[in-house]
Each structure stands twice: as C-alpha cells, then as structure tokens.
Amino acid sequence: MDVTLIVVVVVATALIFDFTNGFHDTANAMATSIATGALSPRTAVTIAGILNLVGAFLSVQVALTISSGLVDEAQINPIVIFAGLVGAILWNLLTWLLGLPSSSSHALFGGLIGATSVAAGAGAVNFGKVLTAVVIPAVISPVLAGVVALVATFLAYRITARADKGTVSRGFKLGQIVSASMVALAHGTNDAQKTMGVITLTLITAGALPRGSAPPFWVILSAGLAIALGTYIGGWRIIRTLGKRVSEIQTPQGFAAETSATAVILASSHLGFALSTTQVATGAIFGAGAGRRLASVQWGVAGRMAIAWILTLPAAAAVGAASALLASTGTIGTIVVALVAIAMGAGIYAASRRRPVTAGNVNEVPAPAAPVTSAA
Known part of the structure; x- marks a missing residue:
C-alpha cells in the first residue's frame, strides 16, 4: 500500500480515536456539575x-512521551499504528455502550503495545517507560485524587457546618463552574496530547519527520478540534454513571472532586505522565462521596469500574495484536481490518440506540445493580 495513503488513513483513524476519547471522557470534567445542577448538560x-x-x-x-518513548519507532510502520488504534477505538466504544468510565489512554497504549509486539517483537516495546510513565501513574493517581478529595470534602463540610445551607449551595455551585472548567482544560492538556503523539509517531515512522520531533501545529490543532467535538457530543451514558450511580453528589463534594482531579492531572501533564484522566476523575468522585458523613457510595459500581480498568490495556492489546497480525498480510489484510472495525463500531452504535441516554434524561438514575453500603 502506498505510504502516503496509509499515513492519511492512520491520521484519520487517530482523529476518530480522539473523537471517541472526547465523548468517552466528557464525564471526567462535567459529570458532577451536571449532577448538582451547577451547569445544564448542554452548557457543560x-x-x-x-x-x-x-x-x-x-x-x-x-x-x-508517546512519540519518542513507549515503542521503538525505527522498528514499526504506520500500519502497525493503525492496528493499535483499531484496538483502542473498539474498546472505547464497547465501554461507552456499557456506561463504564474506563481509560481511553490505556486503551490506546494497549493497542499500540499489542500491535508493536506482533509486528516487531516485544523488544520493540519500552516496558521500562510503560512502567514509569503509564502503569505507576495509573495506580497512584486515582488513589491520590481520592484521598485529596476525601480530605477536601470533609473540610468543606466542617468549615460550612453553621452557614446557611442555601448560601453554601449557591457558593459551591459558582465554584463548580470554575473547577469543572479547570478539569476540562486539564483534560485537554493530557488526553489531546496522546493523539498528537500517535500522529507524530506515524509521521516519524513514515520518514516525514525526524526522530524526537515535537507535534507540528496542524497536528495540535486537528487533535484539539477532534477531542473538542467529541466532548461537545457528550458521553451521556458515562456522565450518568459518574454523576448519579457512584454517589448522590452535593455541591461541596462536586467542587472538591473537580479541584482534586485538576491538581493531579495538571501536575502529571507537566511531568509528561500519560495518565488516565478517567481514573483520576473517578477516584476523586469516590473520595468526595466517602468524605461526606453518612453519604451512600455504591462500591459495587466501583468494583465493576476496577474490573474494566484492569481489562482495558490487555483487551485493547489483544485486539491491536490481532489487527496487526491480519494487516501484516498485505493490503487486503489491512482493508479487512478496517471493514471489520467499521462493522463492529456500527453494531455497537446500533445497540446503543435501543436504550439511548441523552442530555434530557442523563440525570435519571437506573436501578442499582449492586447493594449500596454507607461510608462513614
């Protein structure tokens, strides 16, 4: 297949992934603000x-970090990156259908690792970098965000205990507009960059850019626009899960969760850690839920989320590996991978229309599938 054509296909696929990342992760910034009424769904x-x-x-x-660290760009080609993106996109769509806030970032990393391992061998994957820049932040960041949100929530309720409840609610609603906006800004600094890194890596493997290059302006702009459009579309299923099914969030908790998530995400972006903003936001929401005395927290939901987190990287890696194996057979194999991905994506979308979740019903709470326990 012509190199120019496959580069165009990979760039387009990367932007499709970026779009799915946007609507998959909208909840990270806006779920609690929508749940508390600080912002209307469409405004949010x-x-x-x-x-x-x-x-x-x-x-x-x-x-x-992604374009110059996770895999050896000298041993792969754009078709390998295309195969990895297929794994990431399909996992994003499946977890969106199920309303599970899994990690788009780890889906991307898993897809790339699986495809690279099949195409060039495990030696082409920098597992040391994966451990330090992906795995360790994945373990630490949600716990850190949860602890900070728990303490912040406890202090917020203690400080405002004797204040008028209406005044407190209005004040924190205003604060949530700012804090939710900061989460969205932080999300752009971390998650949009992952697609930038993938496109830059594609251009490097195709010889269009020298090794170690930063993303060109057009790559930054297109990645930013794709994730922004996906965010605007709104991942209402996941917004409902984080905003309503984790815990009944009040305005002080929403503010605490959002500010905690912002601090962790911005610090990680500055250090170049490609963490999961979904895990950070989810950890902060659980921490905020547990930080309010007698608040009910659905730990059963947490368990299902944890399972999705654990499965994300290996599941996307398996699909990426299978896609790379088929695509390595030649042009026909690559076309088959694309057609299968399109068919599966269309099937998932069709399934989602049977029980649609929209801006109008996002705050409706479905019957919990697991027992609710109380956190003191």
Whole structure:
C-alpha cells in the first residue's frame, strides 16, 4: 500500500480515536456539575469542548512521551499504528455502550503495545517507560485524587457546618463552574496530547519527520478540534454513571472532586505522565462521596469500574495484536481490518440506540445493580 495513503488513513483513524476519547471522557470534567445542577448538560459540554481545545495548546510533554518513548519507532510502520488504534477505538466504544468510565489512554497504549509486539517483537516495546510513565501513574493517581478529595470534602463540610445551607449551595455551585472548567482544560492538556503523539509517531515512522520531533501545529490543532467535538457530543451514558450511580453528589463534594482531579492531572501533564484522566476523575468522585458523613457510595459500581480498568490495556492489546497480525498480510489484510472495525463500531452504535441516554434524561438514575453500603 502506498505510504502516503496509509499515513492519511492512520491520521484519520487517530482523529476518530480522539473523537471517541472526547465523548468517552466528557464525564471526567462535567459529570458532577451536571449532577448538582451547577451547569445544564448542554452548557457543560459546550464549555468542556472549548476548554479541551484550549488545553491542547498548553503542553506537548505527554505527546513527546508517546512519540519518542513507549515503542521503538525505527522498528514499526504506520500500519502497525493503525492496528493499535483499531484496538483502542473498539474498546472505547464497547465501554461507552456499557456506561463504564474506563481509560481511553490505556486503551490506546494497549493497542499500540499489542500491535508493536506482533509486528516487531516485544523488544520493540519500552516496558521500562510503560512502567514509569503509564502503569505507576495509573495506580497512584486515582488513589491520590481520592484521598485529596476525601480530605477536601470533609473540610468543606466542617468549615460550612453553621452557614446557611442555601448560601453554601449557591457558593459551591459558582465554584463548580470554575473547577469543572479547570478539569476540562486539564483534560485537554493530557488526553489531546496522546493523539498528537500517535500522529507524530506515524509521521516519524513514515520518514516525514525526524526522530524526537515535537507535534507540528496542524497536528495540535486537528487533535484539539477532534477531542473538542467529541466532548461537545457528550458521553451521556458515562456522565450518568459518574454523576448519579457512584454517589448522590452535593455541591461541596462536586467542587472538591473537580479541584482534586485538576491538581493531579495538571501536575502529571507537566511531568509528561500519560495518565488516565478517567481514573483520576473517578477516584476523586469516590473520595468526595466517602468524605461526606453518612453519604451512600455504591462500591459495587466501583468494583465493576476496577474490573474494566484492569481489562482495558490487555483487551485493547489483544485486539491491536490481532489487527496487526491480519494487516501484516498485505493490503487486503489491512482493508479487512478496517471493514471489520467499521462493522463492529456500527453494531455497537446500533445497540446503543435501543436504550439511548441523552442530555434530557442523563440525570435519571437506573436501578442499582449492586447493594449500596454507607461510608462513614
């Protein structure tokens, strides 16, 4: 297959992944603000989309981690990256259908690792970098965000215990507009960069850019626009899960969760850690839920999320590996991979229309599938 053509296909596929990342992760920034009524659903996703675009221009450290660190770009080609993206996109769509806030980032890393391992061998994967820049932050970041949110929630309720409840609620709602906006901005600085890194890696493997190059301006702009559009579309299923099914969130908790998530994500972006913003936001929401005395937290939901987190990287890696194996047979194999991916994506979308979740019913709470326990 012509190199120019496959590069165009890979860039387009990367932007499709970026789009799915946007609607998959809208909940990270806006679920609690929508749940508490601080922002209307459509206003929330509009703000989030704009700030995701702005955030994409603030840093390229995470993009450099992906384009120059996770895999040996000298041993792979654009078709391998295409196969990895297929694994990431399909996992994103499946977990969106199920309303599970899994990690788009880990889906991407898993797809790339699986495809690279099949095409060039495990030696082409920098597992040391994967451990330090992906795995360790994945373990630490949600716990850290949860602890910070728990303490912040406890202090918020203690400090405002004797204040008028109406005044407190209005004040924290205003605060949530700012804090939710900061999460959206932080999300753009981290997640939009992952697609930038993948496109830059594609251009490097095709010989269009020298090794170690930063993303060109057009790559930054297109990645920012794709994730912003996906965010605006709104991943209402996951928004409902984080906003309503984890815990009944009040405004002080929403503010605490959002500010905690922002601090962790921005610090990680500055250090070049390609962490999961979904895991950070989810950890913060659980921490905020547990930080309010007698608040009910659905730990059964947490268990299902944890299973999805654990499965994300290996599941996407398996699909990426299978796609790379088939694509390595030649042009026909690559076309088959594309057609199968399109068919599966269309099937998942068709299944989602049977029980649609929209901006109008996002705050409806479905019957819990697991018992609810109380956190003191």
